[in-house]
Amino acid sequence: xxxxxxxxxxxxxxxxxxxxxxxxxxxxxxxxxxxxxxxxxxxxxxxxxxxxxxxxxxxxxxxxxxxxxxxxxxxxxxxxxxxxxxxxxxxxxxxxxxxxxxxxxxxxxxxxxxxxxxxxxxxxxxxxxxxxxxxxxxxxxxxxxxxxxxxxxxxxxxxxxxxxxxxxxxxxxxxxxxxxxxxxxxxxxxxxxxxxxxxxxxxxxxxxxxxxxxxxxxxxxxxxxxxxxxxxxxxxxxxxxxxxxxxxxx
Amino acid sequence: xxxxxxxxxxxxxxxxxxxxxxxxxxxxxxxxxxxxxxxxxxxxxxxxxxxxxxxxxxxxxxxxxxxxxxxxxxxxxxxxxxxxxxxxxxxxxxxxxxxxxxxxxxxxxxxxxxxxxxxxxxxxxxxxxxxxxxxxxxxxxxxxxxxxxxxxxxxxxxxxxxxxxxxxxxxxxxxxxxxxxxxxxxxxxxxxxxxxxxxxxxxxxxxxxxxxxxxxxxxxxxxxxxxxxxxxxxxxxxxxxxxxxxxxxxxxxxxxxxxxxxxxxxxxxxxxxxxxxxxxxxxxxxxxxxxxxxxxxxxxxxxxxxxxxxxxxxxxxxxxxxxxxxxxxxxxxxxxxxxxxxxxxxxxxxxxxxxxxxxxxxxxxxxxxxxxxxxxxxxxxxxxxxxxxxxxxxxxxxxxxxxxxxxxxxxxxxxxxxxxxxxxxxxxxxxxxxxxxxxxxxxxxxxxxxxxxxxxxxxxxxxxxxxxxxxxxxxxxxxxxxxxxxxxxxxxxxxxxxxxxxxxxxxxxxxxxxxxxxxxxxxxxxxxxxxxxxxxxxxxxxxxxxxxxxxxxx
Ligand SMILES: Cc1cc2nc3c(=O)[nH]c(=O)nc-3n(C[C@H](O)[C@H](O)[C@@H](O)COP(=O)(O)OP(=O)(O)OC[C@H]3O[C@@H](n4cnc5c(N)ncnc54)[C@H](O)[C@@H]3O)c2cc1C
Ligand SMILES: Cc1cc2nc3c(=O)[nH]c(=O)nc-3n(C[C@H](O)[C@H](O)[C@H](O)COP(=O)(O)OP(=O)(O)OC[C@H]3O[C@@H](n4cnc5c(N)ncnc54)[C@H](O)[C@@H]3O)c2cc1C
Ligand code: SF4
Numbered sequence: 001x002x003x004x005x006x007x008x009x010x011x012x013x014x015x016x017x018x019x020x021x022x023x024x025x026x027x028x029x030x031x032x033x034x035x036x037x038x039x040x041x042x043x044x045x046x047x048x049x050x051x052x053x054x055x056x057x058x059x060x061x062x063x064x065x066x067x068x069x070x071x072x073x074x075x076x077x078x079x080x081x082x083x084x085x086x087x088x089x090x091x092x093x094x095x096x097x098x099x100x101x102x103x104x105x106x107x108x109x110x111x112x113x114x115x116x117x118x119x120x121x122x123x124x125x126x127x128x129x130x131x132x133x134x135x136x137x138x139x140x141x142x143x144x145x146x147x148x149x150x151x152x153x154x155x156x157x158x159x160x161x162x163x164x165x166x167x168x169x170x171x172x173x174x175x176x177x178x179x180x181x182x183x184x185x186x187x188x189x190x191x192x193x194x195x196x197x198x199x200x201x202x203x204x205x206x207x208x209x210x211x212x213x214x215x216x217x218x219x220x221x222x223x224x225x226x227x228x229x230x231x232x233x234x235x236x237x238x239x240x241x242x243x244x245x246x247x248x249x250x
Numbered sequence: 251x252x253x254x255x256x257x258x259x260x261x262x263x264x265x266x267x268x269x270x271x272x273x274x275x276x277x278x279x280x281x282x283x284x285x286x287x288x289x290x291x292x293x294x295x296x297x298x299x300x301x302x303x304x305x306x307x308x309x310x311x312x313x314x315x316x317x318x319x320x321x322x323x324x325x326x327x328x329x330x331x332x333x334x335x336x337x338x339x340x341x342x343x344x345x346x347x348x349x350x351x352x353x354x355x356x357x358x359x360x361x362x363x364x365x366x367x368x369x370x371x372x373x374x375x376x377x378x379x380x381x382x383x384x385x386x387x388x389x390x391x392x393x394x395x396x397x398x399x400x401x402x403x404x405x406x407x408x409x410x411x412x413x414x415x416x417x418x419x420x421x422x423x424x425x426x427x428x429x430x431x432x433x434x435x436x437x438x439x440x441x442x443x444x445x446x447x448x449x450x451x452x453x454x455x456x457x458x459x460x461x462x463x464x465x466x467x468x469x470x471x472x473x474x475x476x477x478x479x480x481x482x483x484x485x486x487x488x489x490x491x492x493x494x495x496x497x498x499x500x501x502x503x504x505x506x507x508x509x510x511x512x513x514x515x516x517x518x519x520x521x522x523x524x525x526x527x528x529x530x531x532x533x534x535x536x537x538x539x540x541x542x543x544x545x546x547x548x549x550x551x552x553x554x555x556x557x558x559x560x561x562x563x564x565x566x567x568x569x570x571x572x573x574x575x576x577x578x579x580x581x582x583x584x585x586x587x588x589x590x591x592x593x594x595x596x597x598x599x600x601x602x603x604x605x606x607x608x609x610x611x612x613x614x615x616x617x618x619x620x621x622x623x624x625x626x627x628x629x630x631x632x633x634x635x636x637x638x639x640x641x642x643x644x645x646x647x648x649x650x651x652x653x654x655x656x657x658x659x660x661x662x663x664x665x666x667x668x669x670x671x672x673x674x675x676x677x678x679x680x681x682x683x684x685x686x687x688x689x690x691x692x693x694x695x696x697x698x699x700x701x702x703x704x705x706x707x708x709x710x711x712x713x714x715x716x717x718x719x720x721x722x723x724x725x726x727x728x729x730x731x732x733x734x735x736x737x738x739x740x741x742x743x744x745x746x747x748x749x750x751x752x753x754x755x756x757x758x759x760x761x762x763x764x765x766x767x768x769x770x771x772x773x774x775x776x777x778x779x780x781x782x783x784x785x786x787x788x789x790x791x792x793x794x795x796x797x798x799x800x801x802x803x804x
Contacts, residue, residue, distance in 0.1 A: 012303075012713075012799065014303075014715035014799045015713045015801060016711065016713055018554060021477065021512075029802065030376065030801060030802025030803065031801050031802065032303065032304055032307070032799055032801065182426055182427050183427070184427050184429070185416045185417065185429045187265075187429055187432075188267065188393060188396060188413065188432055188434075189265065189267065192391070225699075
């Protein structure tokens with residue numbers, strides 16, 4: 001089986017995002033970019049499936065500008081066998097990403113798509129679900145455990161207040177949640193080897209997919225600064241403040 | 251030699267790789283050395299280790315830079331798109347009193363060192379990112395996110411560098427993703443770790459390289475980057491100050507540069523040979539912004555980046571022996587900064603280039619020591635520049651700020667740096683504190699949240715990444731010694747000089763006091779390693795990629 005892992009290049013999770021001075025979006029100029037953390041987890045899971053003998057090949061795919069190559073090199077340094085860059089400078093929404101991924105799936109014919117539950121930049125939590133629908137494949141979202149057994153995947157899903165276990169017939173789409181695994185580090189020799197692994201570039205325009213945006217961003221703003229707290233002298237004062245200032249008590 | 255935070259690390263099986271040259275540190279010195287090596291011999295295997303998550307992630311500087319060394323390294327830097335975009339357009343040096351300021355007139359005559367015509371205001375982090383790309387074009391292999399944790403020594407000769415282990419938990423156990431560090435063998439190791447490098451410290455003590463030199467002295471630079479309204483921005487405006495708020499025994503001052511797209515780089519350098527344990531370099535930096543000479547520059551702006559870093563101030567007298575069997579010291583970890591100019595970038599670049607020349611010659615011989623390094627340095631402009639500047643910094647420690655300034659004017663104008671004497675640095679910085687009881691307390695104003703801030707909200711803007719579950723990289727060798735000396739005599743000075751709020755004097759339920767170390771806040775400035783009065787605190791590199799992630803503009 002081949003596993004396809006979509007990986008997104010996003011603003012590094014350690015960076016505090018800053019809204020651009022004109023309020024048009026988040027500042028990305030000269031900001032450190034890395035692989036979406038949930039995608040690292042999805043990739044780790046694919047690598048473990050290969051190590052257990054369930055998969056023979058792990059292919060990483062990213063959709064984005066030329067610089068997304070760096071993310072794909074990281075994926076290969078962690079252990080992906082090869083990588084595909086769907087190159088575009090356009091702003092993409094989950095629907096467009098899913099359509100492009102669908103085109104890649106049709107070409108590569110993987111037995112499993114292992115992807116992140118969400119990307120930490122736009123926080124849509126949508127691409128995996130749309131892709132599964134477009135392909136007509138079963139989906140196991142928010143996965144915290146994946147067991148491959150005889151042509152199906154048993155997926156434990158993190159849901160409110162518990163775990164739901166579903167069985168999917170392969171091929172399927174799985175989206176990774178935080179607790180699925182601890183991704184490995186890329187070692188120095190593997191970073192070196194990754195420089196020689198194959199990275200294919202396909203122009204998004206050549207895939208005959210409509211990627212025009214459907215949404216318009218009206219404005220982006222920073223959360224309001226937290227106001228300084230006060231120390232109250234007595235319970236009466238607290239109750240009074242809750243009534244008159246915070247207005248949370250009648 | 252250096253024990254990594256996890257002392258058990260010597261027992262694991264390590265993979266090996268071999269290079270001709272391994273360079274530790276991807277700052278200006280290391281990157282210049284790397285480029286120069288491949289320019290001289292494109293077949294050399296050259297590897298650069300950088301502890302930051304990317305090149306530039308740990309760089310803090312002013313920076314007004316002199317382009318001369320860069321022009322020698324890459325004469326076509328303009329065509330290659332180097333980020334030197336803001337030439338210095340206007341310059342002021344101010345002596346501050348509490349409310350007033352006196353400009354030093356005819357600066358270029360009186361203090362020729364401070365003349366910045368022809369220089370550029372840059373983000374040194376961005377310059378390093380660009381230098382890293384250039385180095386890769388020359389075929390250098392750069393590995394960000396990997397620390398040089400230990401030197402690999404065989405038969406008395408440095409034969410390589412051991413990278414830090416990854417995936418070790420707080421107690422030293424291996425986590426599921428454990429990855430042991432590797433031995434990177436090298437025929438020559440170039441240390442370019444910047445001020446107070448951890449491997450540099452090891453090598454200096456192991457090979458006794460400081461025997462014929464003064465102690466190194468340091469300053470702590472704390473910096474903020476502000477974005478200000480376009481109408482207030484004066485690209486290329488450069489201002490330095492001395493005097494208020496520091497007392498006459500404390501060397502230091504503020505800098506403020508307008509550059510880039512509506513950015514202002516503001517910072518404050520405090521010499522770490524200060525005496526008063528109540529002094530807080532962080533709060534000196536904060537309160538100087540309130541001075542009428544600085545305040546208007548921040549009007550309507552917002553602070554976007556915060557960081558701190560030590561710089562080497564000792565200069566010529568403090569240069570250790572620069573070679574050892576198997577390697578050399580370059581840049582700030584050797585101490586090439588020119589203090590009267592407050593510039594170490596051009597000297598770091600130049601020392602890296604000269605080191606590369608000497609190292610590539612040594613690779614062709616059987617001598618394990620790059621012996622021509624010293625001689626090549628002595629024949630370069632770098633040496634005469636540092637020699638001429640040598641008396642300025644020590645004169646301030648000797649006679650205080652006002653007489654020091656007077657002496658400096660005379661030394662520069664009359665002797666032009668060629669005075670027939672050399673002033674020395676009698677103390678290391680950790681020896682200068684007086685007891686807290688004798689020293690005057692300093693009353694710092696409370697932060698207002700718009701112009702002045704506390705440490706917590708500041709460190710937030712350093713974009714720290716530090717997996718909590720790893721061995722503590724700030725080691726207190728003897729906890730009782732902290733109670734006896736730091737607490738009893740100096741009232742816990744580390745809780746004031748640490749710019750990141752790592753150290754807190756705390757009390758346990760049973761009334762015992764102890765030093766709490768919030769290692770995950772550390773911005774790698776190295777001040778604790780320098781200033782701790784009994785050298786009881788030791789800074790070791792944490793897991794690769796930990797620490798600040800300074801963005802573009804820093
Ligand atoms: C149930 C739920 C719980 C939540 N809980 C939390 C919480 O606890 N904490 C919190 O902070 N937020 C939480 N959120 C908010 C949230 O995390 C997000 O919604 C979000 O992350 C999604 O980003 P995205 O839309 O950009 O893409 P998504 O559609 O979420 O992307 C999913 C995946 O698609 C793939 N992909 C997307 N774009 C590309 C590309 N260009 N190239 C290749 N692959 C790509 C990647 O594999 C990616 O991981 C929650 C949301 C939901 C719905
Ligand atoms: C606040 C401030 C203002 C300054 N202003 C100016 C100015 O205006 N003009 C000017 O010319 N100079 C200025 N300087 C000085 C200048 O920044 C330094 O002299 C210069 O950066 C030194 O270069 P370097 O390459 O030796 O070291 P650094 O720039 O410190 O670079 C060292 C690199 O090595 C890495 N490293 C260290 N140890 C290890 C290890 N063990 N393993 C892996 N990586 C490691 C570090 O992360 C860092 O990236 C200023 C400095 C400061 C702090
Ligand atoms: S702990 Fe030490 S090195 Fe880290 S920020 Fe504080 S003083 Fe600097």
